[in-house]
Amino acid sequence: MRRPEPATQTSEFPRVLSALSELLDLLGEVFEQYNVDNRSAFWVTLAAEEVFTNMIRHNRSSDNRISMDLDITETRISVRLTDYGVPPFDPATVPEVDTTLSAEQRTPGGLGVFIVRSKMDDVTYSHQNGNLSVSFTKYRKLADD
Amino acid sequence: MTEDFAAVWDSETTVIYLSGRFDATQVARANQALARAEGATDVDFSELVYISSAGIGSLLATHKRLDKLGGLRLVNMNAHIRELFELAGFDTVFEMG
Incomplete structure (x- = not known):
């Protein structure tokens, strides 16, 4: 069977929560098309939603x-989300999530950054010309699980 | 992972059944079902394929509301969702069956 060409595509989304469905649907379709393993698909989808x-x-x-x-090759999935005309963001200022707190003390705040840091193989934040880009890469597993 | 999300409250068994993709756009829909819980409640994840921090936040708020009454027990998670809860330390917050 002929392998699909590497997928490189750019999409734009309005900055409203309802656009998230369209973004996640697109990821799901592309992951299915490129036979991305379920585990990689789960974590990259999660990272994209959180960012x-x-x-x-x-x-x-x-x-x-x-x-x-979005850039998919046989070995990796790379996503870059860019927000235009925004102040710089220093991810170092986001406090670490304390995963040992009790239910009463826990909040979901900061969990998104924690997930991206923990589960992506490479994460880069850049701020150029007033635009913030968050890039992350997940290396693909060879076999589906 | 384009499955439609649903949250169904079964009043006979007091189980909430989640299915599909629980992303940030589905919090209000989930909260409608979670608001029905008035005591110790099982949340069945067997048909849930995805959950984000927004979904976890929704469950956490309900768990806190019901804390004195027994809280939520999360059952039948798939491996990825279980790994997420363990990574974020929520396996010690919720009872997970």
Whole structure:
């Protein structure tokens, strides 16, 4: 069977929560097309949701669209989400999640950054010309699980 | 992972059945079912394929509300979702069957 060409595509989404469905549907379709293993698909989808929703939440004054660059090869999945015209963001200022707290003390805050840091193989934050890009890569497993 | 999300409250068994993709757009729908819980409640994950921090936040809020009454017990998670809960330390917050 002929292998599909590496997938490289850019999409734009309005910065509203309802656009998340479209973004996640697109990822699901592309992952299925490129036979991405379920485990990689789960974690990359989760990382994309957490970054996208954080961008919406933290830059409420902006009405610029958020772009997503997706690059899939046989060995890896790379996603870059870019938020245009926003202040710099230093991920080092996000406090570490304390996973040992009791139910009463726990909140879901900061969990998104924690997940991206923990489960992606490579994460880069860059801020150039007023645009914030968050890039992450997950190396694919050879066999589906 | 394009499955539609559903959260169904079964009043006879007091079980909430989650299915599909529980992303941030589905919190309000999930909360409608979770609001029905008035005591110790099982949440069945067997048909759930995905959950994000927004979904976990929704379950956490309900668990806190019901804390004195027994809270939520999360059952039949798939391997990826279980790994997420363990990674984030929520396996010690919720009872997981």
